[in-house]
Amino acid sequence: MKRFLSGSRLLWLLGICLTVSVFLASCHDDDDHVRPKVAGLMAFNLAPDKPVVGVALSGNELNPLPYMSYTGGYLAVFPGKRYTESYDAATGESLAVDTPTYQPDKYYSLFVTGMGDAFYNIVVEDGLDSLSGQAGKSYIRYINAIPGSGSPAVTVSNGKGELISDHPAFNTVSDFTAIDTGAITIDVNDGGDIHTSRTIAVEERKVYTLLLTGHPAGTGNDSVQIRYIPNAMLTLDSTADNAPKAAE
CATH class of the missing domain: 2.60.40 (Immunoglobulin-like)
Incomplete structure (x- = not known):
């Protein structure tokens, strides 16, 4: 149609x-x-x-x-x-x-x-x-949007150890998890074609979605990547911006 x-x-x-x-x-x-x-x-x-x-x-x-x-x-x-x-x-x-x-x-x-x-x-x-804003805390979740990825190992860790460890199927969206604010490392690995990682900094009282996207055979912009977006800032402020944004 x-x-x-x-x-x-x-x-x-x-x-x-x-x-x-x-x-x-x-x-x-x-x-x-x-x-x-x-x-x-x-x-x-x-x-x-x-x-x-x-x-x-x-x-x-x-x-x-x-x-x-x-x-x-x-x-x-x-x-x-x-x-x-x-x-x-x-x-x-x-x-x-x-x-x-x-x-x-x-x-x-x-x-x-x-x-x-x-x-x-x-x-x-x-x-x-x-969700409630807490001092020293952020919220994260992820989606496995990698076609043909099966159920790769997804881990999120910081300097203290693992925060998340899972094997999500394609199209799985996790719940939000409260974590300590600061640097976190996201790793996606299927033991074969998919092995990528990224370190980002999450800010206090912000809510994030981690986007696991691309496909295993991709070589450019369509290659497997880890992106993220802020869903919300748990404060009393509110702003508006109508332009589509690219995930970071």
């Missing part, structure tokens, strides 16, 4: 930085009209052979996403059961269709994954409202 951009958008950006309580509240305007409650959605293009991916909810399009980029923050979307489609932005060809239910005042991530002729929309509730 093919589809093309209509140009309509009913989505507006909430921003990366969220309040400590991490909620989306209904409010009143000057005429005391009640605005509907909304859900928050962050979308990612993790499909190595799709240079630009589009995402639409019930026909309303998000900004096109280059490979390894994301929306840069949570977009406010109307809650309920929504027809959610990812598609090749260059050809309009549909990649994957799902109908998840978005609850009001909840935050979600949508990862477009896969390659070749098999693509997926992985929609997860992020559970940010269950």
